[in-house]
Amino acid sequence: MDWRDVFADRMDLLGDTAVIELLKLAERPDVLSFAGGLPDAATFPMEAMKEVAVQVFDTHGSMSLQYGPTAGYTALREWIAHRMGPVEGVTAGVDDILVTTGGIEAMDLIAKTLLNPGDIVIVEAPTYLTAFSVFRCYDVEFVAVDIDDEGMRVDLLEERLGELERRGKRAKLIYTMPTFQNPGGVTMPQERRRKLVGLADRHNIPILEDHAYAELYFDHPPPPSLKALNPDGVLFVSTFSKIFGPGIRLGWIAAPPAVVNQLCQAKLGSDQCSSTLGQRIVYEYGRQGLMDSQIVLSRALYQAKRNVTLEALAEHAPPGMTWTRPDGGFYVWLTTPEGIDSTAMLAWAVENEKVAYVAGPSFYTDGRGANQFRLCYSFLDQSLIGEGISRVCRSVAHHVERRHRARIGA
């Protein structure tokens, strides 16, 4: 069997194996890794989770091992819908909710349901790198809109939509993470959110709002979600990966019921239904208030890690390096002086300083970001963050110095 000629064309678009490699790198015990966006396992209350799992076996019995409805375990959907009121300011009913096998499946189902080959998807620049793995499978065209310290620049978005209109085209979907953006660590203020949903609504373009980190805020809650501002025009995606644990592989979509019906059709051919056992564990855990307690502790833990990260950067950063200051979530986005190649620097940093991050170009559609990179402060033990940051900063300083010497011909 000659397998080389057999693969589908879309596989040529999936060359970037960054995430797979990252997860491997994160496993190397000698490297302090700021690479993979993993939650801190200290946020998983294992004893409480075990007790809930035992309750599920004892009280739900064999139903927890049987097939379940494609849209999700009804009691969990009801609980999610109800919780979106107080937590998100979103009024949702059970028919608005689809349970998914994590946030990635949620995005994949939306892509499958909406996107034809050649369709235009608006993404942020930089954006969540695994979003490329999702959308590229559907052979779409990306239009990237830069972010600043307040998230996606809606003025640039308006320009892009105008340009598309003049070319007789229109965007099919706007993908945005307005709160504690990955990788930017930035958050869109309320006024810009209003402009964004208004603009999308005038152009009749659905918004995929990625809400993965929004519950993990620090000093104060973020502004209302886009979904709260325009319930009918926003497909809201969130995940239990950061507020329970990624190993349970569950997330959800809040969308108008007509869209949920189509998403169910798509899900039937993706995995039929999400884990019944997992859904019942999350339901019991959430219903008993344990998730809300976990979130409170998680916020404090990640806030402390954010603080250590920013303090260490202030202390060790070489001149000319800048970074964002996240109010929640997992990420700081750094920009080095011009002329530094963050990809080449990464290999050097892993080898010489035993520290890892994700180089900037992985987050762009067009190869930009050479002098940028992402640090994830959520996973590394808090006592190691300071040392890790000093290693990162030494790596940058070394490359700035090397570049300086090369310039002056030394």
Add this chain to the structure above:
Amino acid sequence: MDWRDVFADRMDLLGDTAVIELLKLAERPDVLSFAGGLPDAATFPMEAMKEVAVQVFDTHGSMSLQYGPTAGYTALREWIAHRMGPVEGVTAGVDDILVTTGGIEAMDLIAKTLLNPGDIVIVEAPTYLTAFSVFRCYDVEFVAVDIDDEGMRVDLLEERLGELERRGKRAKLIYTMPTFQNPGGVTMPQERRRKLVGLADRHNIPILEDHAYAELYFDHPPPPSLKALNPDGVLFVSTFSKIFGPGIRLGWIAAPPAVVNQLCQAKLGSDQCSSTLGQRIVYEYGRQGLMDSQIVLSRALYQAKRNVTLEALAEHAPPGMTWTRPDGGFYVWLTTPEGIDSTAMLAWAVENEKVAYVAGPSFYTDGRGANQFRLCYSFLDQSLIGEGISRVCRSVAHHVERRHRARIGA
């Protein structure tokens, strides 16, 4: 937001909501349902599963709630690979195995990895109905090959491949369930298996072998899998849904490592990784020999149900009705006298006899199967099967009689 114009073209191909409706029907307490292909919950040893889950929490700790590798939990992949020797006669290493979120995701990943729009997929007629939900998302063309009591007719397959060749086309994938076929209940003998893998190999067409039911044999084991006959040319898909429980949502693919690498790329954009908690539970459960014990008991239970089903059919079937005699798995496939519409009859049977099955046309690409239907004997309580079968037979007899009266103008 006007959602009507927004959906992708592929959604028009997913009109058949049969499975979603079936799962609802199966929940109606007043109907004896032979419809959904659900395992009997009596095969789930809940106490043993609970103990294993507790062990996982206690000994694997927080790793069981963290992200895992995209290809699967390495120890589980090793265990699956090792087990394929004695159970399937297949020599496999860890690099040959990808853990998936159930059998459907396994098929979806293979489709995503191999199929371009317009590609030709060979399917059996009739075939597993959810396979349509998978493949239709990739806008493929189906070529159906009839089955007989020995599975896919390889003589007809050879004809079809020849016809395609004369049209300058070739098939991209052959999808087959050679053992205890769904819905046929039939099994391909060894000699025909050899012919099938030889024919596929000569044409350089990969085979997707769906092995979902093969471990649930009755009097004697089935012939070796197609994978055992041609390891390099067969993508072997199986699931823990029938030998552990569907609620865990786990399955696997055994394929050449070069294909597994591509499948990992596809999986990254489908759900990133399968449930770590679920994988560790299945691993510990399997490693301790509990799955093999469960399978032995499951075989006995389903054999008893098969026996009751066949005895009741022999007793109650109206003249002219024929059916298959499965040596394993969950299904009997019935053919009524000509002129009966199994779809119309289903509505009548649910209403008047409080019994359900799946009508034949759902299993065909081309609307055939009007006088055929599938009975699943796995789920219904054994004490109710005889009564259920007598209701099915009364429904058929009623429609035969009605048609007879219509013909003679009575």
